[in-house]
Amino acid sequence: MNAVALPTTPVYERPDALTDVPTHYCPGCTHGIGHRLIAEVIDELGVRATTVGVASVGCSVFAYRYFATDFAQAAHGRAPAMATGIKRVAPDKIVFTYQGDGDLASIGAAEILHAAVRGEPITVFFLNNANYGMTGGQMAPTSLVGQRTSSSPLGRDLATQGAPLRMSELLAQVDGAAYVVRRSLHDVVQIKRAKKAIREAFEVQQRGLGFAMVELLSSCPTNWGMKPDEALKWVEEAMVPAFPLGDFKVPEGLRDRPAKGGRA
Secondary structure, three states: OOOOOOOOOOOOOOOOOEOOOOOOOOOOOOHHHHHHHHHHHHHHHOOHHHEEEEEOOOHHHHHHHOEOOEEEEOOOOOHHHHHHHHHHHOOOOEEEEEEEHHHHHHHOHHHHHHHHHOOOOOEEEEEEOOOEOOOOOEOOOOOOEOOOEOOEOOOEOHHHHOOOOOHHHHHHOOOOEEEEEEEEOOOHHHHHHHHHHHHHHHHHHHOOOOEEEEEEEOOOHHHHOOOHHHHHHHHHHHHHHHOOOEEEEOOOOOOOOOOOOOOO
């Protein structure tokens, strides 16, 4: 009996806004998911030709290889400053930064804070994996209390090293910030919610409403010393309680419901 060829429908295609090159990210790292979601939204909004991305030094240092848009590379922590300059000289462009927690919440804390204070109309994607991923897994401002890292082998000590810095809660208090939310990339439901938030953050810029940031909780299996599935579970069980998912500031009219903080 001859086999019958059945019609097939593609369920996965590479977004046009992503280049077709091998990734440098570690197996199980969710940076790749973050890249894909941003690229999908860029395609869906039809803004690839007018989009400019900016990445700082960190795990995302080679982001310019992966996005098929104009892209700039900033010094460590300085992506918001560079994005501010690009947006001011080219206000018709869609400008976004892609940053990690060691970058945005540590050396770049002043840059991100004052970009929000000024209400710069840029879109920030903040990948939080609770450590310095690129340089060996050292303790970052976002590392959890008790979390062991290469520079805190006994675990982060609350008494001497303080509590994790919650950037979304901090920036939501700034008048110039228009949109600040936190999502996660640890399962399908949260990934779908993350994509919706990414789209809304770009729409905030398109409407000229001000500064927008989406924080995305991300896994780092290599530096955490975990298998990829274990790392996703750790995001759900350890990171989400420390960094509650939710909307911390959303402009009225962007959705059918009022903006409020708390769990999504």
